[in-house]
Amino acid sequence: MCMNKNFKSLLVTEEHGKFIRNVTDWKIDGLPPGDILIKVKYSSLNYKDALSASGNKGVTRKYPHTPGIDAAGIVAETSSNKFKEGDEILVTGYDLGMNTSGGFAEYTRVPSDWAVKLPAGLSLKESMVYGTAGFTAGLSLYKLEQCSEEKITGEVLVTGASGGVGSLAVAILAKEGYKVIASTGKQDKINFLKKLGAKEIINREEVDDKSGKPLLNRRWKATVDTVGGNILATVIKQMDYRSSVAACGNTYSPELNTTVFPFILRGVNLLGINSAETPMDLRMIIWHKLANEWKPDCLEEIYTECSLDELSDKIDLILQGQITGRVVVKI
Ligand SMILES: NC(=O)c1ccc[n+]([C@@H]2O[C@H](COP(=O)([O-])OP(=O)(O)OC[C@H]3O[C@@H](n4cnc5c(N)ncnc54)[C@H](OP(=O)(O)O)[C@@H]3O)[C@@H](O)[C@H]2O)c1
Numbered sequence: 543m544c545m546n547k548n549f550k551s552l553l554v555t556e557e558h559g560k561f562i563r564n565v566t567d568w569k570i571d572g573l574p575p576g577d578i579l580i581k582v583k584y585s586s587l588n589y590k591d592a593l594s595a596s597g598n599k600g601v602t603r604k605y606p607h608t609p610g611i612d613a614a615g616i617v618a619e620t621s622s623n624k625f626k627e628g629d630e631i632l633v634t635g636y637d638l639g640m641n642t643s644g645g646f647a648e649y650t651r652v653p654s655d656w657a658v659k660l661p662a663g664l665s666l667k668e669s670m671v672y673g674t675a676g677f678t679a680g681l682s683l684y685k686l687e688q689c690s691e692e693k694i695t696g697e698v699l700v701t702g703a704s705g706g707v708g709s710l711a712v713a714i715l716a717k718e719g720y721k722v723i724a725s726t727g728k729q730d731k732i733n734f735l736k737k738l739g740a741k742e743i744i745n746r747e748e749v750d751d752k753s754g755k756p757l758l759n760r761r762w763k764a765t766v767d768t769v770g771g772n773i774l775a776t777v778i779k780q781m782d783y784r785s786s787v788a789a790c791g792n793t794y795s796p797e798l799n800t801t802v803f804p805f806i807l808r809g810v811n812l813l814g815i816n817s818a819e820t821p822m823d824l825r826m827i828i829w830h831k832l833a834n835e836w837k838p839d840c841l842e843e844i845y846t847e848c849s850l851d852e853l854s855d856k857i858d859l860i861l862q863g864q865i866t867g868r869v870v871v872k873i
Pocket of ligand 1 (some may be wrong): 587588589674675678685701702703704705706708725726727728746768769773789790791792794805810815816817818851862863864865867
């Protein structure tokens with residue numbers, strides 16, 4: 543591969559404190575070190591990408607920068623003995639697209655330790671319909687099942703249900719046979735959430751309790767929470783005995799005000815979900831399940847597709863909480 547070869551990339555530059563996004567030419571020798579060069583075919587848009595693309599220094603310290611925490615494509619060049627040229631692979635998490643050039647480009651280069659061989663049962667595109675969002679939903683389900691002392695029966699709540707992690711959590715949990723209750727702020731998404739398999743849709747205000755009570759009526763047997771803040775605090779107060787909440791996001795707020803009563807009087811478990819640093823053996827287990835028994839029949843309903851040129855507008859929309867489901871980026 544010629545090191546001076548130009549390729550297209552969504553580049554974010556910092557100019558006088560403002561962050562400007564342009565699709566522009568970049569060069570292979572401008573990519574970070576790594577033993578796999580990937581010809582990216584698909585990427586996807588996650589909330590974290592939007593933070594990186596809008597100058598959030600907690601996510602990305604230095605600009606110019608190409609975001610994209612997900613990439614799926616073909617090995618263009620490698621010195622690793624784990625993969626060979628032409629292999630279909632995917633990368634999610636680690637440092638991809640944060641402080642390492644990411645998937646919003648025709649090429650990216652990563653350490654082979656970050657790459658997963660595309661599992662049988664998934665196309666490159668489907669792997670990016672999941673992306674980090676689907677992987678996180680899957681990891682949440684895995685941890686909820688692992689931590690459960692008994693089979694989870696009854697109502698399972700998903701908050702932020704119309705978003706990327708939320709919609710895939712609804713679909714995967716429904717595929718697994720759970721009775722899924724979807725909490726959303728978007729009442730026009732009821733049909734969408736029903737199609738994904740939600741049994742009931744509730745307004746997010748129903749799980750945003752302002753009474754100040756330390757405990758509320760027990761309702762949920764398990765929860766995947768993607769929003770944090772007072773919604774997470776409310777849900778914790780509504781959990782049934784010995785049940786678990788997988789806390790994976792903070793689109794409402796990173797704050798959590800709670801008492802210890804749900805934990806010491808009801809035995810509630812609060813499970814932290816960190817997809818980016820998931821060890822490779824667990825990563826493989828989750829991807830295998832996503833390609834097989836967890837794969838929803840409605841995967842086609844969950845995403846819209848955009849090009850690199852259309853991506854900047856989608857980034858603005860996800861920052862406003864206005865994206866439904868997933869956005870797959872065709873590179
Ligand atoms: N832990 C991890 O490893 C991990 C991995 C991936 C993502 N995340 C985090 O998970 C969260 C969701 O990510 P995503 O990619 O799914 O984002 P997303 O597609 O933007 O979805 C977020 C959803 O949250 C809800 N929401 C937005 N603003 C809200 C507000 N002010 N109050 C309450 N709900 C609000 C909306 O759903 P409704 O309108 O349906 O309520 C929105 O669709 C983010 O915080 C992200 O950083 C964490």
